[in-house]
Amino acid sequence: MPFDSPNIMTVHLDKLREAAHVAKSELNTDSLIAVIKADAYGLGAIEVARSIQSKVDILAVATLSEAAELRDASIMTPILLLAEPPISNLEKSLDLDLIYTIYTEACRTSLSSFASAANMTIPVHIKVDTGMTRLGVSMDDAIHYIQDVLTTPNLSVDGLYTHLSCADQPENPENKSQLNRWTTLLNELTSQGISISNTHICNSGGSRLFPEQCRQAVRLGLRLVEDAVTLSSELRLIRFVPAGTPVSYGGLYTPAEDTRIGLIPMGYADGIPSQYQSGRAWINGKNVPIVGQVCMDMIMVDLGLTDHYLTGDSAILLSPSGTDGPSLMDIIERSNQNPRELLIRFGQAKRVKTHYSE
Numbered sequence: 507m508p509f510d511s512p513n514i515m516t517v518h519l520d521k522l523r524e525a526a527h528v529a530k531s532e533l534n535t536d537s538l539i540a541v542i543k544a545d546a547y548g549l550g551a552i553e554v555a556r557s558i559q560s561k562v563d564i565l566a567v568a569t570l571s572e573a574a575e576l577r578d579a580s581i582m583t584p585i586l587l588l589a590e591p592p593i594s595n596l597e598k599s600l601d602l603d604l605i606y607t608i609y610t611e612a613c614r615t616s617l618s619s620f621a622s623a624a625n626m627t628i629p630v631h632i633k634v635d636t637g638m639t640r641l642g643v644s645m646d647d648a649i650h651y652i653q654d655v656l657t658t659p660n661l662s663v664d665g666l667y668t669h670l671s672c673a674d675q676p677e678n679p680e681n682k683s684q685l686n687r688w689t690t691l692l693n694e695l696t697s698q699g700i701s702i703s704n705t706h707i708c709n710s711g712g713s714r715l716f717p718e719q720c721r722q723a724v725r726l727g728l729r730l731v732e733d734a735v736t737l738s739s740e741l742r743l744i745r746f747v748p749a750g751t752p753v754s755y756g757g758l759y760t761p762a763e764d765t766r767i768g769l770i771p772m773g774y775a776d777g778i779p780s781q782y783q784s785g786r787a788w789i790n791g792k793n794v795p796i797v798g799q800v801c802m803d804m805i806m807v808d809l810g811l812t813d814h815y816l817t818g819d820s821a822i823l824l825s826p827s828g829t830d831g832p833s834l835m836d837i838i839e840r841s842n843q844n845p846r847e848l849l850i851r852f853g854q855a856k857r858v859k860t861h862y863s864e
């Protein structure tokens with residue numbers, strides 16, 4: 507028998523489309539690549555892709571399964587695979603009609619021979635490691651590798667990119683250093699008469715730091731989704747608590763005066779970070795402080811002695827505007843979490859239902 511849960515993540519598809527539209531025009535980019543891996547950061551890859559596909563140029567995912575899920579849902583927008591798949595899966599992935607990211611010899615040669623056997627030309631973006639030390643051909647080998655791919659049969663080089671390691675830290679000097687290495691590489695290619703369209707370095711943080719680098723292409727995940735989600739629950743129980751009474755695990759909060767403590771049935775099992783002890787919830791038009799340890803199934807709020815709040819009142823834990831409830835950035839400032847991870851956790855939480863609003 508299904509039972510309703512009060513815990514709801516509402517994805518505002520109109521806000522997603524608006525964010526894509528604004529980013530594309532503000533950055534004046536030819537190719538907006540929407541990064542919708544990890545189920546579109548927990549928001550639902552199919553719903554998000556359907557909603558934004560007319561506003562973006564390319565969708566990007568991490569794995570072949572993620573790409574297949576989109577194709578199975580009849581999403582025909584170009585898809586960039588952000589990492590090389592296992593060689594053993596390459597041949598059967600050709601049907602998905604993907605743009606492959608490549609950076610190893612094994613992938614270059616295998617992809618070429620599978621493409622030639624299938625009589626296809628396959629678009630690729632070459633990835634260069636300018637300092638992230640994760641994926642990509644090294645700076646030392648980059649020119650040589652790019653020249654090789656350009657002359658590899660049945661591959662067409664449709665893009666070249668790198669990834670910033672510190673773009674979420676605007677002050678970090680590594681951002682400038684990576685950009686310098688990237689620019690040096692692009693200049694070297696130009697001086698050798700090699701021209702590649704679709705060069706891209708910026709993710710969301712990068713697009714704010716270096717908007718001028720987004721002219722040809724930009725890969726945006728967080729910037730599209732960060733202001734598109736409401737997380738709501740309800741006030742389940744309100745109880746009188748005398749001054750000085752310890753509240754929740756460890757008794758970390760003791761109200762200085764008599765008060766009323768409200769319970770919201772959403773805890774760390776629903777994605778609320780356990781480090782979020784100085785957070786707030788928006789109830790009946792007011793901010794109230796979250797107090798005491800976040801529990802697995804519950805958080806507590808200090809309502810004071812007012813009778814302004816009633817059980818059953820809606821409690822907003824995340825608001826896209828940040829005016830009627832905390833914004834994603836408010837939450838991460840108070841809990842020191844990665845905003846993408848937070849959204850993914852809400853999206854994956856079994857007891858949080860996802861609703862879509864147009």
Ligand SMILES: Cc1ncc(COP(=O)(O)O)c(C=O)c1O
Binds near residue numbers: 541711725846
């Ligand atoms: C290669 C690559 N590009 C772009 C992105 C999107 O990053 P953001 O969410 O900061 O826009 C990611 C996300 O992890 C990524 O791995």
